[in-house]
Amino acid sequence: MKHRQIVFFALAALVSYLPGFSIAQEENNNPAVLIEQSTDRVLQVLESHTETGEAVSVSALADELLSTLEAVVDFESIARGVMGKHAGAASDKQVQEFASVFRESLVSLYARSFRTFEIKEARVLDMPVDFDAETAAKATVRMQATTADGESYSLSYAMRRDDERRWVVRNIVVDGINLGLTYMNQFDGAMSRYGSVDTVIARWPEEMREQTVVGEE
Numbered sequence: 001m002k003h004r005q006i007v008f009f010a011l012a013a014l015v016s017y018l019p020g021f022s023i024a025q026e027e028n029n030n031p032a033v034l035i036e037q038s039t040d041r042v043l044q045v046l047e048s049h050t051e052t053g054e055a056v057s058v059s060a061l062a063d064e065l066l067s068t069l070e071a072v073v074d075f076e077s078i079a080r081g082v083m084g085k086h087a088g089a090a091s092d093k094q095v096q097e098f099a100s101v102f103r104e105s106l107v108s109l110y111a112r113s114f115r116t117f118e119i120k121e122a123r124v125l126d127m128p129v130d131f132d133a134e135t136a137a138k139a140t141v142r143m144q145a146t147t148a149d150g151e152s153y154s155l156s157y158a159m160r161r162d163d164e165r166r167w168v169v170r171n172i173v174v175d176g177i178n179l180g181l182t183y184m185n186q187f188d189g190a191m192s193r194y195g196s197v198d199t200v201i202a203r204w205p206e207e208m209r210e211q212t213v214v215g216e217e
Contacts (some may be wrong), residue, residue: 022060030133030161031167035141036124074160074168075099081171082183083197090197098201102183105208121146138163 079099080087087095125142133139143155158171171180190200190207200207 002007029167031139031157032124032127032133032141034167035143035157039122039124039143043119055130069080074162074170075103077170078102081180082187084188086187086191086197094197094201098197098204099203101204105205119145120148 074207076095079095079102082102083090083095083098090098122143122145125144127133127139127141131139137160139159141159142159143157145153145155147153153175154173155175156173157169158173159167161168162168171178173179186207187200190203191197194200194203
């Protein structure tokens with residue numbers, strides 16, 4: 001369960017806008033600041049919800065947080081990456097449909113597993129000394145998260161500029177688990193079983209339920 005919560009936290013920390021919050025344009029120009037500010041705000045909001053002890057409200061918050069991921073996650077590009085070698089034979093409509101199903105499946109999976117919030121601290125590590133946020137087109141933002149019982153996890157966000165020069169996330173590595181690669185292998189396995197992109201898209205929520213990308217502890 002802890003690994004699922006860490007993965008959920010990695011996703012939820014990408015929220016760039018929450019009710020009552022905003023990130024200034026100059027902050028959004030720096031990928032490390034974007035992740036750091038979003039993480040701090042998510043921690044504050046989740047703490048206020050978990051203090052009530054109502055699991056339902058936490059699950060509802062999980063849905064709300066994940067529903068805003070479009071602001072910082074390039075889901076269509078990620079969907080193409082997850083589809084891997086099968087993306088070339090897929091239509092634009094199929095890619096868009098899979099991107100939508102992929103996002104909704106994440107909401108369902110992590111909202112169900114997220115019952116208690118165990119992150120005590122999350123710290124964004126310093127960027128390389130030669131990194132220039134003004135000129136860079138890609139970046140890797142690293143974070144260290146610590147749970148309430150003292151366990152530590154490493155998170156890494158692969159980010160790039162979108163067409164409007166905003167930083168967006170393309171992939172996440174959680175404690176050595178490459179989520180993009182793991183989901184790509186899962187999609188490829190489903191294609192081997194079903195032989196149809198449309199069938200895989202239709203069955204993807206079931207695939208997510210049956211083959212979680214990270215094991216429970």
